[in-house]
Amino acid sequence: MDLRHLDTEPSREEREAVDAVIGEGETLATVPLREARRLRAHLLPALHALQDRVGRITEGGLGYVCRRLHVPPAEAWGVVTFYALFNVDEERPTTVAHVCDDVACRLAGAERICGELAGTLGPEGKAVKGRGWMRSPCLGLCDQAPAALLVVPGAPPTEVLWGGVDAPSVAEAVRSGTAPERGGVQPLQPREALHLLRRVGQVDPTDIDAWRRSGGGAGLRRALELGPAEVIALVGRSGLVGRGGAAFPTARKWEAVARQPARPHHLVCNADESEPGTFKDRVLMEQDPYTVVEGVAIAAFAVGSELARIYVRDEYPLARQRLQHAIDTLRQRGWLGDDVLGRGVKLDVELVRGAGAYICGEETALLNSMEGLRGEPRQKPPFPSDSGLFGQPTAINNVETLANVPLILTEGPEAWAARGVPGSAGTRLFCLAGHVRRPGVVEVGMGTTLREVIALGGGTPSGRPVRAVLLGGAAGGFVTADQLDVPLTFEDTRRIGATMGSGVVLVLDDSADIADLLRRITAFFRDESCGQCVPCRVGTVRMEEWVARRSSGGSADPALLDDLGAVLRDASICGLGQTAASAVQSAVRLGLLGGGR
Amino acid sequence: MIELEIDGQKVTVPEGTTLMEAAATLGISTPTLCWAPNLDPATACRVCVVEVEGSRVLVPACGRKAEAGMVVRTNSDRVRTSRKMVLELLGSSVDLSAAEQVKPWMASLGADPSRMGPAAPPSAAGERDAARAGHHHATDGATAATVCQPIKVDNELYVRDYGKCILCYKCVDACGEQAQASFAIAVAGRGFDARISTELDKPLTDSACVYCGNCIGVCPTGALQPVTEHELRQEGAWEPERQTQTDTICPYCGVGCTLTLHVQDDRIVKVTSPHDASVTGGHLCIKGRFGTRFVAPRGS
Amino acid sequence: MEETDVILLVGSSTREAHPIFFHHVIRGVRNGARLYVVDPRRTSTAAWADLHLPLHVGADIALANAIGYVLIEQGLVDHDFVRRATTGFDAWAASVQQYRPEDVEEVTGVPAAMVRKVAIDYGRADRGVICWTLGITEHHNAVDNVRALINLSLATGKIGRWGCGLNPLRGQNNVQGGGDMGALPNKFPGFQDVVDPVARARVRSVWGDIDRTPEKPGWHLTAMFDAMHRGDLRGLWIFGENPAQSEANSGHAIDCLKRLDHLVVQDIFLTKTAELADVVLPGTASWCESEGSVTNSERRVQRCRRAVPPPDGARDDIEILVETAKRLGVDLGIRSPHDAWEELRRVSPMHAGMSWERLEAEDGLQWPCPSEDHPGTPFLHARLWEDPVPGQRAPFAVVAWAPVAEPVDESFPLLLTTGRKLDSYNTGVQSGHLGAPLSRGEALEMGPGTAAEHGLTEGDRVRVSSRRGAVETVVRIDPHLRTGLVFMTFHHPDQVDTNLLTVDTSDPAAGTAEFKAAAVRVERLSPAPAS
Structure with missing residues (x-):
């Protein structure tokens, strides 16, 4: 050329x-x-x-x-310029703390921290001798809010995501170029309640032998014995549906790719967990990386892909390190490579780093990003199973979805499914954060009520009553105190106009400033819209303006909100725009902004 | 052949026909800004959305292929609401004064961009180019943000008035692989700050631009204009209704490109090419589009 | 182009000289076609290629024959087609045995492996297209160059089928149409031979008395200049051509024009040629100030139309001809371009089906189009696939490589080749008004090796001399240009008259001169300017 x-x-x-x-x-x-x-x-x-x-x-x-x-x-x-973590400006700091000011961290005082940092480190985004700080959308450490990500360039660079920060500790990290490593994680629930999370806090995530001793690898072994078609049939019997939010039957997706005559086939694991309030995939990747890779490998085997890719958000350095370590050691031991376990199967896994773009969690945006293009979603159809990565048949599954697959294969689909309820099979991870004493990832059978999930957090720290829950993240919606008995199934949440989305359960007591959260959520969508289609590119701006007017007591036409909601939901290309208005609309509908409609 | 139903009428079309084309066979015209007959559908503007039974969301008629048994509605309340909103969102954020085709759509859908609030003041030169992904100034909602900004004039042949840009991707596609393959421009930035840009926002004269003007040829809103047109518009002397359009053949190389000469007061004020010309597909090179200056206007 | 499998571009800077045709090439490449570019320079066209074959200037026949050698050696000859549809294969096959790619590497400059790769890809492909431009035809052996390429398409049966064929890319608007209309020394309109009795009878039936039309071929352009030089040609009427600047060895051309008793120039500009004229007839810009038709490279007859009135005093070309004939006592019976076209349809069978109304309504029509219900002909020579082949079978030609007319030597150690730039056109008469932001004016382009050998850097002013003349210009470094080869355009003759340097040795049959190869030397005039 x-x-x-x-x-x-x-x-x-x-x-x-x-x-x-x-x-x-x-x-x-x-x-x-x-x-x-x-x-x-x-x-x-x-x-x-x-x-x-x-x-x-x-x-x-x-x-x-x-x-x-x-x-x-x-x-x-x-x-x-599409990605927030690529810096092109002279004035922007190179040694930088990205300080989360998103929904969960706001509840933990992120604004105050940012205010103090402006005093100690200087204005946001302005380097002083190359050092400084910037605001960040959700860093996925909501269970340890407030959180920050320190990045120091070098060979290798320093990247640390850590929680429980305050302004002095952030300032010190920026000055010293180091930040404290996070300690281990202990689940909130007793061991017998845990399946997906059974190794968390129990098995060293960097020790392949420990993982094997705990039963790791049996799923992949079984898959190789069964062959791809039988694996798909088994997963189909389990009723496993995608945990990323769309709840599409996993086996149908695999089947659609497996039967494509065009080669090669691709398997992509979507580990771009960026929905504000979501951190369950991070916990799986950090605490049980071998099982994640095992699930990925089984899926790749099932769909006929020889090279699976895991697209990990860049804000998760520890998850990347652990996954890479798991891949490397699995390859050394013959679990991955040109001849997996001597069975003549070629199967490998590689990591791809995101670069700071929520939209890349949308599956087709993720594919474009992996191809080195702007992370803009593609109009569907064609679906990735027909034309995905590099225009070739591709299955894309979320981390939690794939982490379930080894379990399904070892326990059998019926036993696995029985932990949930008909129509919503298996267990599900929820990200419990906000105004709870003990935040963290919890694992419950589908059909458990929201009240039961919240109870696992031990009540609000202030002792004040729960006013609402942000369920499903920024793309989800609010649930009020009188709706907490909703069973967490796809059907029941839909019935009350809510969604489980990515499993966010952000608890808000009656002191929470919901208008402030909505301003942050609308700013988030305005920032994270890729800009490709008009409804989302401009609609998210008008949403933010509407909420700003409404929350400052100005005139905010309810009919305009309805119309914005309609065009975003109906005419946007992808799920980002389609759900961008849902939190605001639900807050207004439920009277959480005060003053009725 | 595929049979489907559009607005209650059965229609049979060849496989691969888009819903927009299928609707056209029934005399149903579909508004669109980002679609062009000589480019792949970008499905970005969403003015053309229609309702397909069984689909959770509306679908873009420009890019969605007809399928057997589809039941399509082009004029339902949902469709009208979304189209009206898309026009209001564009009308409140972009200068559509040179996009004549939009006015009747606005009128028939009752679009009222002013309900988004008074327009915010235009950005300073370079301000939008300096916006960075993931960061923007908080708004108080008192005014409606726009993309209005000063015109970029950095060469003798055409101007870029990005206050009129709806980000339809056509110029990028025409500059890129779908026609000229010079790749001088791309979409940079993200969200509302996304814009058409050269690398590092350099002037065109430092870019890969070869001045074929195919970007101008596909621009639906007058954001890209030949200098001649721009100057006449500035003088208030651009009068399309007084212009004649004559198809002829380019006087340069032997490829035989059809040129449509737009003539006002015996002067060639603009050159385009019909998208259905088999040689050009609507695209020209620098000589075809700008090389007619040697025909002196009378009296000069 | 969109539906072929292999595209071979030879001596063609298509990307710059035929930008819109190159769009079709790019679409072909997007659809999966392999693109091979043969050019001494690594042009912007070559940059798109799967392989660029950097041959030595003038080695085209050696390269084509080497490809032929590989086709035979690898069993890629379509023997059925050859037997049924061609003649002379054996002689050709024998002749290319001397061109084993390894043996002619030194002549062609192209590594044998590249030659083999291209030959095998072209030979194996279902469809393949060969296109060329002036890199093939602006040589003293232009016709042989073309025939060497034709041999390849005949040997593989890649002709007369969709997605196949041989395409000379015409450099000028209507250069095809000029030939179609009989503006050749040996043809009536529609490529009918002036010595063919059937054609003469047909033409006589329309034109009446043609007895003063010679029964032998006349002079082509180069022969005319020779005749002017000898004094055999005394009067000349030039339409829309600027030979004082566009002819090779233009100093000689001007000298010839000055010897004429009477020179009439009909043009829309007062060109350097017009300045030499006894009479200048101001014509109209045929593509926007008058009605008519042109024919493009794909034989598509296309209507051009009047969009603006001509300047005061300028008259339509047809009107000037008709009026002149009238003064000479002949009524041509033509009142409009439409009348002229109707007459052509009667004279030229291949245009007979192209009614004015069809030309008006359709997207042009490709000849031959013998009747009004005929759709036109998208590709030629389909008859070669009929069994038996009607008419003459297609002949192979035995062609031998010969060096350029003027090889380099100690006095003139550099080879100058010429060509076009994207934003300019020929002598710049039209494109000079463009004000293109890209235009950097004339320069002598050379590779870093040549520059180093001569101690030259970008921007140095130099004198470039050949055996015929000298010009002054500046040096521009093209990092991809090989050592020993230099390049100039002839777009800016008023600044730098490149054609003072070029060689006027021409092809004996076609009369095209060897613009592509002249031996020159370069001397520095002054230090580089500070900037």
Whole structure:
């Protein structure tokens, strides 16, 4: 292709960093179109290499990546500026604490921390000698709110996600370039209640032998014995549906990919857990990474993929490290590779890093992101099972969904399903946070009531009554105190106009400033909309303006909110826009903003 | 062939026909901004959404293929609400003054962009380009944010007035693989801050632009204009109703591109190409689109 | 192009010279076609290729024959087709035995492995297209160059089928139409030979007395200049051409024009040629100030239409001809372009089906179109697939490589080749008004190796001399240009008259001159400017 490239040169560090991930070598003078398409998937890793090394994507670094990978610079710029964690500004700090100010952390005083940091470290986003702080959407550490993510560039870079922060500890982390490692996790429930979480706090997540001793690997072994078709049939009998929010039957998805004549097939694990208030996948990946990889491997085997990919949000450095360690050791021991367990099956797993974009949790946006494009959702149909990654048949499953698969195979589908209720099989993880004494991930059979789940948190710390629960995250909606007896099934939650979504149970006592939460939620959607379709790109802005007017006592036309809700829900391309108004609409409907409609 | 039902009428169309095309065979016209006959559907503007029975959400008629047995409604309350809202969202955030086609749609749907509130003041030059993903200034809701900003003039052939840009992706697709394959522009940024940009917001003259003007050719809202048109508009002398359009053949190389010459007062004020011309598919090169200056206007 | 499997572009800077045709190439590539580009320079076209074959200037025949060698060696010849539809295969096959890719590497400059890869891909593909431009035809052996490529399509049966064929990409609007209309020294309209009695009879039936039309071919352009030089050609009427700047060895061309007793130039500009004229007839811009038709590279006859009035005093070309004929006592019977077209339809059978109304209504029509119910012909030579083949079978030609007319030597050590840039056109008469932001003016482009050998850097002012003349220009470095080869356009003759340098040795049959290869030397004039 006759691309016109930037002629700025990279620094030595930048060149080394890029070469380390895409290989050294002479830049080909030119490549044909099909080769450029193939190279494109290296764009995101190459950009990460630059960001990791120098804390910024400079013109020289970007130009070098474009020349090496034959990416048009304008398109690369479009990709870089799509992601919040890629920095292109001189003035932005390179050693930076991303301080969560999202729903759960707000309840834990995040605004006060940000206010204090502005005093001690300077204004948000402005570097002082390269150091500083920035606000962040939910970092998925709601059980330890308030949370922050420290990033220090280098080879290797320092990345620490830690909780229970206050302004002085954040300031100290930024100054020292270090932050405390998090300790172990203990589940809130007794061991006998746990299935998915059975190894959490019990089995060393970095020890493959410990994992094997606890029964790990039996699922994959069984899968290899059964063969792909039987695995799919078994998962089908279990009634497992996707845990990411859409609740699509997992076996149907696999079957649709497995029967495609086109090759190769792909299996993608969506570990871009970014729904505000959600942290269950992080806990699984950090505390039981081998089982996650095992589930991924079984799914890949079932759909006929030789290389599965796990797309992990970049805000989860520990989860990435643990998964990578699990993959590496499983490969060493022959559980992954060209000849899995000597059975002639080729199966491998690799990690792909996100770069700070909630939208990439949408499955087709995730695919575009993995291909080195902007993380914009695709119009469906075609569905990924027909045309997914690189236009090839692809199954995409969430972490929790896949973590269930080894259990289904070892326990049998009936036993697994029986923990739930008909129509909502198995157990489900909920992310209990907010105004509870003991926040954390809980595992309950489907059909358990919301009140029972909340009770696992030990009541509100203040002792004040629960006023409402944000159920399902920013894309979910509110449930009021009088609705807490709703059984957590797809059917029952739908009946009261709510959704389990990604399993967020954010408890709010009667002191919670719900208008403030809604302002944060609408700001979140305005920030995270990819901008592709008009309803979402502009609609999320108008939602934020509407809530701002309403919460400051201004005139906010209820009919306009209805219309915004309608166009977002009906005309947006993807689930982000389709659910962007639901929290606000439910708050208004339930009178949580005061003053009735 | 596929049989489906649109607004209560049965229609039979070949496989691969879009709902918009199928509706057109029944004389039902579908509003659209981001669709172009010579580009793949971007399905981004959502003005064309229709209701398909069994579908949870509305579907874009421009990109959705007809399926056997589909029952489609193009004029239901849901459809009208969404279309009206899309127009109000665009009308309240973008300068649609040069998008003549929008006015009758607005009128027939009763769209009233003003209910979004008074327009916020325009951004300063470069301000929108400096917006970064995941960060924006909080609003008090008193005004409605817009994309209005100063016009970008950095070359002799065309101007970029991004206050008029609805982000339909057409210019990007025409500059990219679907036609010219120069890849000089792409969408940068995210959400409401997304914009059409060269790398690092550099001027066009430092970019890969080869001035084929195919971006102008597909722009539905006048955000991209040849300098001639822009200047005439500035003078208030751009009068499309007085212009003639004549198809002829480009005087340069032997490929034989059809040029549509837009003539006002005996002067060629703009050159386009019909999208159904087999040679051009509606696309031209720099010489075809801008190389007609040697035909001197009378009296000069 | 969209539905082929292999595209071979030879001597064609398509990306810049035919940008919209290249859109079709890109679509073909998107659909999965392999693209191979043969060019001495790594052009923007070559940058799109799966393989760029960087041949030496003028080595086209050696390369084509080497491809032929591989086709035979690998058993990729379509023997059924060859037997049924062609003649002369054996002689050709024998002749290419001297062109084993490894043996001719030095001549072609193309690594044998590349030649083999292209030959095998082209030979194995279901469909394959060969396109060329002036890199093939602006040589002293232009016709042989073309025939060498034709041989490849005949050997593999990649002709006369959808997605196959041989396409000369015409460099100028209506260069095809000019030939179609009989603006050739040996043809009546519709490529009917002037010596063919049947054609003469047909033409006579329409034109009446044609006895003063010679029964032998006339002069092509290059022969005309020779005749002017000899004094055999004394008067000349030039329409819309600027030979004083566009001819190779233009100093010589100007000299010839000055020798004429009478020179009439009909043009829309007062070109350098017009400045030499005794009479200048101001014509109209045919594509926007008058009605008519042109024919593009794919033989598509297309209507051009009047959109603006011509300047005062300018007259339509047909009107000028008709009026001149009238003064000479002949009424051509033509009042409009439509009349002229109707006459053509009667003279030229391949245009007979193209009614004015059809041209008006349809997206052009591709000849041959013999009757009004005929849809036109998207590709030629389909008859070669009929069994038995009607008419003549397609002949292979034995063609031998010959070096360029003017090889480099000690006095003129660099080879100058010429071509076009995207935003410019020929001598710049039209495109000079464009004000293109891309335009950087004329320069001598050279690779880093040449620059180093000459101690030159970007921006240095140099004198470029050939045996025929000298020009002054600046150096521009093209990192991809091989050592020993330099490049110029002829878009800015008023600044730098490149054609003072070029070679006017021409192909004996076609008369095209060797614009693509002249031996030159370069001398520095001054240090590079500070900027």
